[in-house]
Amino acid sequence: MDELQLLWDFAGPATLPAHDDLARQRAELLAATTARRPARRWVWGSVTAAGLAAAATAVIALTPTAPTAPPPVAGPQEILYRAAAAARALPDVEPRPDQFLYTRTRLADGRENEFWVSADGTHDGLEVLFGHETEIAGCRAGKRVQKEGRGRTVTSRCEPRPAVHPDLPTDADAMLAHLHRSTHGEGDTLHDLGNEAVDLAGDYLRPAARAALYEALAKVPGLVARTDAKDATGRAVLGITWNSTTEHGIGNQDEFLFDPVTFAYLGNGTTGAVVSQGIVDAVRQRP
Numbered sequence: 610m611d612e613l614q615l616l617w618d619f620a621g622p623a624t625l626p627a628h629d630d631l632a633r634q635r636a637e638l639l640a641a642t643t644a645r646r647p648a649r650r651w652v653w654g655s656v657t658a659a660g661l662a663a664a665a666t667a668v669i670a671l672t673p674t675a676p677t678a679p680p681p682v683a684g685p686q687e688i689l690y691r692a693a694a695a696a697r698a699l700p701d702v703e704p705r706p707d708q709f710l711y712t713r714t715r716l717a718d719g720r721e722n723e724f725w726v727s728a729d730g731t732h733d734g735l736e737v738l739f740g741h742e743t744e745i746a747g748c749r750a751g752k753r754v755q756k757e758g759r760g761r762t763v764t765s766r767c768e769p770r771p772a773v774h775p776d777l778p779t780d781a782d783a784m785l786a787h788l789h790r791s792t793h794g795e796g797d798t799l800h801d802l803g804n805e806a807v808d809l810a811g812d813y814l815r816p817a818a819r820a821a822l823y824e825a826l827a828k829v830p831g832l833v834a835r836t837d838a839k840d841a842t843g844r845a846v847l848g849i850t851w852n853s854t855t856e857h858g859i860g861n862q863d864e865f866l867f868d869p870v871t872f873a874y875l876g877n878g879t880t881g882a883v884v885s886q887g888i889v890d891a892v893r894q895r896p
Contacts, residue, residue, distance in 0.1 A: 685832035685849050692872040693820035693827075701816050703775050704728050704888045710772035710813050711889045711896060714881030717841045722881060725892045728813075730769030735892045772812050779817035781824035788825060799829070803851065807877045810865065813888065819874075826865070840866050840882035846875055 704710075706729035715721045723737040727747050734745035746755040748767035755763045778784040788802050788809075809822055826832075826849070835848035849865040864878035876883040887896025 685834040686827045688834055688847050688849060688867060688872070689823040689827040689832075692867050692874070693823040695872040696814075696816050696823065697820040699816040703815065704773050704813065706773075707732060708773075708888050708890055709734060709892060709894075711885070711887050711894070712811070712883060713885040713895075714876065715842050715884045716881045721884070725889070725894075726772035726812075727769075728771060728773040728888070730771035733892070774809065774812060774814055774818065777809075777814060777818035777821070779821050781821050781828065784818070784821040784825040785828055799831075799851070802829070807865070810874050811877070811880075811883075838866065840875055840878065842882045842884065844875070844882065845869055847872075848878065 708728045709725045709732070710728060712724045712726070713721055714724075720739060722739065723735075724745075725734045725736075726745060727734050731747045731749050733747045736743050736745055744756050746753045748769040751766055751768075753765050753767040755765070757763060778787050788805050791805055806822065806826060810819075814822065829851055831851045833850050835850065838846050838848035840846045846866040847869050849867070866875040866878055866882070867873065868875055874883070885896065889896060
């Protein structure tokens with residue numbers, strides 16, 4: 610009997626995997642081969658196991674190290690899949706509700722802003738914008754008491770806006786559906802979805818949820834990769850953009866910036882470059 614016919618009868622016809630599956634598998638393979646490279650700086654996408662283990666109990670501080678040259682990337686989906694693979698490899702640690710997400714951003718003119726945002730949204734945080742301090746009032750029992758000048762306070766109804774999201778979907782399709790639902794009543798256009806995704810990316814997400822966010826974004830139409838992009842500090846970054854339009858026909862370009870070595874999220878290109886981020890125990894502490 611013909612050996613090829615035997616093989617055909619035994620195995621059946623072969624089919625090629627889908628393009629998205631190939632891109633995801635290639636990204637995971639490349640992420641695995643670069644997993645031992647040192648991180649350039651600490652943000653959530655490049656935190657070490659020791660750092661995350663400390664997140665539940667103390668302030669985190671990591672020292673930057675020099676990066677190595679990254680392998681080339683093929684396109685926007687691959688960048689997002691590699692960012693997802695890097696995120697999924699991180700230890701799964703949930704910060705305490707009474708802790709704060711600290712973020713420091715830098716603008717193109719060198720000025721820096723700092724934010725301490727409550728992990729569960731109920732504790733009072735702080736933002737320092739251009740040297741001016743403003744309390745970020747927490748939402749407790751459905752009320753927010755915001756301090757204003759000359760000792761005045763304003764009380765308003767509210768829902769907590771946490772900086773830590775422990776229960777987000779971990780599947781790309783479920784995450785995409787969540788993004789479409791969770792636009793705070795602003796609408797369901799691509800512009801609204803982009804704003805929601807940018808808001809989430811700047812917060813602390815558990816590894817599987819952050820990976821699902823990037824994989825959900827890979828399903829968004831019209832993605833464009835900018836492999837020669839720079840952030841506000843002049844650092845070389847990988848940019849993912851897509852053109853979106855509001856319900857009033859106003860165009861807007863959302864953007865995600867990633868470290869070209871660690872594939873950590875480095876900001877959205879409009880609110881300044883993320884230069885430091887971490888979990889701290891109290892306002893005014895820094896990692």
